[in-house]
């Protein structure tokens with residue numbers, strides 16, 4: 309009896325020191341097998357050693373890492389929003405009003421989810437252009453294709469998420485974006501009905517988009533992301549050509565790379581948190597499904613398409629996007645060059661050619677838009693002429709011309725592909741900016757010009 | 764099935780080289796079977812997601828009695844996104860959904876205007892200007908014996924009004940019979 313009490317007493321007294329020993333840091337000596345086991349998990353993602361070059365910030369700009377970070381952030385904030393969200397046409401908007409105005413920290417989480425989603429689309433696109441500009445797809449066709457699929461899935465996530473607030477803006481933005489599919493020959497209409505669950509946006513669409521947004525698409529991204537990282541290691545880390553002689557000596561990944569990555573992730577998280585506590589994501593009124601606003605625009609990552617469709621359906625809605633997608637899919641097949649991989653835009657001569665193409669494309673874009681707009685003062689009559697003579701056709705033809713001229717000038721398939729790609733992309737960015745400037749009746753207004761009253 | 768074949772082919776790797784054609788055949792066959800089953804699973808998913816029932820509003824519905832529509836007026840059935848014309852010849856109905864990107868057009872003094880990107884349509888839905896290319900589609904109408912007018916917004920017809928007597932001879936689809 310007294311022996312039991314004495315032991316109990318001394319155990320109670322020893323609690324603080326026993327907690328301390330229980331939590332004592334694990335051995336850090338790399339010679340110990342337990343330490344190697346623990347680290348093996350990280351070596352899964354990283355090799356033992358990396359080149360000094362891989363530590364330089366402007367080699368990858370950390371864009372892949374930023375995509376992963378934003379994806380994880382989106383999964384966590386999204387899973388929290390699911391606690392209150394009601395994916396029904398009658399309840400969705402009300403549940404968001406609750407989250408925005410009544411739930412503690414609800415507005416912050418919504419904003420975090422919204423801004424991270426926009427940021428992720430931007431970052432994944434930039435990551436793709438980083439890989440393309442360095443020719444880093446060379447010999448990595450599979451990973452390039454996995455990456456492209458993730459880009460499509462990311463845009464799908466952003467778009468399905470856009471509908472969920474179920475306010476006036478999201479309802480009509482999804483309506484006009486989905487209606488662009490109607491113009492795509494043969495499969496467009498049935499594809500649209502499959503996704504909308506009917507011929508127009510309604511409760512069935514909301515439920516479908518919700519299922520895609522919280523289950524199918526994120527799981528697909530997760531699987532592809534795992535494959536992407538596994539391929540990256542199998543392919544021997546960052547793509548690097550034999551021409552690179554600086555900073556090729558190896559350093560241990562831990563701590564050099566891992567600590568840099570950890571601080572990058574923390575800074576990115578901090579930036580997203582600060583932005584989300586300052587700027588709140590907007591929430592409009594419940595949608596009026598018989599009364600759209602003027603103008604109704606697609607989300608920015610589809611706005612270029614809407615702008616081009618307003619010029620011409622066959623060129624802007626079909627030819628141009630198809631050419632872009634084919635070029636992106638085909639780039640590792642069209643360009644099999646091994647040299648110059650890992651160099652921004654390739655050797656100096658190629659750089660010069662690509663930069664000139666970008667300048668030329670910018671000038672041509674402004675000229676095409678000027679001619680087009682002064683010809684029709686913002687509106688145009690349905691006539692054959694604009695189907696053929698419009699800025700989208702101009703940029704498309706220019707990209708073909710630039711493909712051959714720069715290829716011949718630089719004697720390189722990579723330079724040809726990159727120059728043509730950048731011409732198409734200058735077009736995209738330009739069309740998106742013009743789309744942003746569209747006011748009521750799709751008339752062009754400079755950002756400093758006021759829209760007429762009543763809108 | 765495909766899995767079993769794959770196992771067979773693995774066993775045969777240890778056999779002599781004259782089993783190679785058989786192995787190639789089994790591997791190719793297995794790959795084809797896998798491809799076919801993947802494709803049919805995809806088709807099944809698409810089929811599952813395209814129900815035979817309509818998840819939205821039904822496409823055929825009663826518009827109202829002929830007497831509900833005053834002569835020489837155009838009525839907007841707001842909940843249906845449809846315009847109904849009654850002129851001296853008879854009745855007609857066309858869509859209020861803009862053929863550009865699907866917004867709902869609004870009436871103006873001389874026709875219709877789409878608020879989204881400014882497409883203008885004439886009084887019978889013909890495109891006048893703006894980004895829309897197709898006229899507003901007219902729908903198939905018919906009348907039952909009580910003079911109730913029905914529309915099928917899934918079937919398009921030529922843009923013209925028809926007298927009530929002619930609407931009575933027209934047939935509807937399944938829900939009329």
Ligand code: HEM
Nearest residue numbers: 368371372373375376436444451452455456458459546547
């Ligand atoms: C969810 C989106 C994505 C994530 C999370 C992701 C992640 C990553 C990461 C962490 C890397 C390591 C190097 C770096 O930081 O840049 C990487 C490399 C790579 N990514 Fe992605 N990526 C995504 C989308 C894409 C896209 C859209 C493409 C291109 C179409 C792409 C193609 C590649 C290729 C080919 C590599 C290896 C080449 C190299 O870095 O040298 N990825 N990715």
Ligand code: FES
Nearest residue numbers: 861863864877880
């Ligand atoms: S949807 Fe009517 S003009 Fe665009």
